[in-house]
Amino acid sequence: MATLATPRNGRTGWIAVREGAAGTGWLFVAAILLVAAVGLWWMLGSQAYSLWSLWTSNGLASIGILIPIASSALAIRALRGKVWNQDGTWWGFALCAAALLLSWLVKKQGAPVLDCYGIRVSLLPIGILVFLYVSGAVLFFLGKKAYLAALFPIFLLLFLKPTPYFFTNAVDLPLQYVGAHTARIFAQWIGVPLAMDDLRLMFSPALGMFIAPGCNGLRGAITMGFLTMIAGHLYGLPLWLRGGYVISGIVLAYLLNLVRLCGLVLCYRIALGFAPLARHMEAADYVLGSLVFFSGALFIFAVPRKWNMHRNKSESLQPSQS
Numbered sequence: 056m057a058t059l060a061t062p063r064n065g066r067t068g069w070i071a072v073r074e075g076a077a078g079t080g081w082l083f084v085a086a087i088l089l090v091a092a093v094g095l096w097w098m099l100g101s102q103a104y105s106l107w108s109l110w111t112s113n114g115l116a117s118i119g120i121l122i123p124i125a126s127s128a129l130a131i132r133a134l135r136g137k138v139w140n141q142d143g144t145w146w147g148f149a150l151c152a153a154a155l156l157l158s159w160l161v162k163k164q165g166a167p168v169l170d171c172y173g174i175r176v177s178l179l180p181i182g183i184l185v186f187l188y189v190s191g192a193v194l195f196f197l198g199k200k201a202y203l204a205a206l207f208p209i210f211l212l213l214f215l216k217p218t219p220y221f222f223t224n225a226v227d228l229p230l231q232y233v234g235a236h237t238a239r240i241f242a243q244w245i246g247v248p249l250a251m252d253d254l255r256l257m258f259s260p261a262l263g264m265f266i267a268p269g270c271n272g273l274r275g276a277i278t279m280g281f282l283t284m285i286a287g288h289l290y291g292l293p294l295w296l297r298g299g300y301v302i303s304g305i306v307l308a309y310l311l312n313l314v315r316l317c318g319l320v321l322c323y324r325i326a327l328g329f330a331p332l333a334r335h336m337e338a339a340d341y342v343l344g345s346l347v348f349f350s351g352a353l354f355i356f357a358v359p360r361k362w363n364m365h366r367n368k369s370e371s372l373q374p375s376q377s
Contacts, residue, residue: 094155094188101162102181106215115274118281119217125285129208134201142198150191158184182213207288217277230271230309234316241317247324272312275348279308283355290359304355311351318343 110120161179189209193202202209283304287297322339 094151097155097158106181109216115277116217118274118278119215122211122214122217126208126211129211129285129288130205133204133208134197142200143195144198145195147191147193147195150194151188152191154184154188154191157187177219180216180219182215185215186210186212211285214281217281218273226273227271230273234271234313237313238316238320242320242324245321245324247320247327272309275312275344276305276308279304279348279351279355282352286356286359290363292359292362296362300358303358307351307355308348311347312344315340315343315347318347 106119109116111117157179161184186209189212190202193205193209280301283301284297287300292300319336319340322336322343326336
């Protein structure tokens, strides 16, 4: 039978099960895990519906639905096949209690908001509360080493709401105008006269395109940012390189969106003389967007592979040089 060890040096100790033990100890651990899951649901329950509604109705925030899946998969990958016995710390329990207390205060009093020059920023978004609670649970059950191993997957939980509202409101419309201005310049360069309208490009009275919020490149840039963040982690890029890698992925995705808009202008130019194409411009937009984003992803994901190949080559040559 598993024995409940006396905590030493702040460690819980009861996670360890001796060889040949019966299943009682693991039932106890399973019961505590169940309690932890109930606590997480108590904290998230009131906001679960609002999160789901946000993910399914807002195209920019829809990537948030993949964050829990990616976080769980990466955490399993980081912790699989390793033994973390007798490493739990009571500090994790304190962190869980603090997260639950903050969640209770948010439910009763509302989240504290920083209002600066008309920009309202929530100081306790749901991502921070979940991050604190999951961090405490991992520290309590598995300890510091396991927590450091799973730190990146837990860090991803901060982005359950991928972009704060103030950021979206601040950059959405300016990026729309940049996209429309770039498309208009390209249309003039290829000799297509356009009616004067800020966000609407009319190639003829019956044929035109509107630079909607979803066309401003922000969605693709954020998606590429998360992809490069995960790829940099999986390939083990150093932190100094990983930051530049993520930023370059975001910038490249936005620039490629401008290329997509210019390509769409070219399709409209062709459609002026080929009527059947004009009926399928929405499909042409999806095809162009997919091809451009896929090409950019292939290019950007080649960076960490080349880095790994160069690092492995340097490590293999180092002994011979010594």
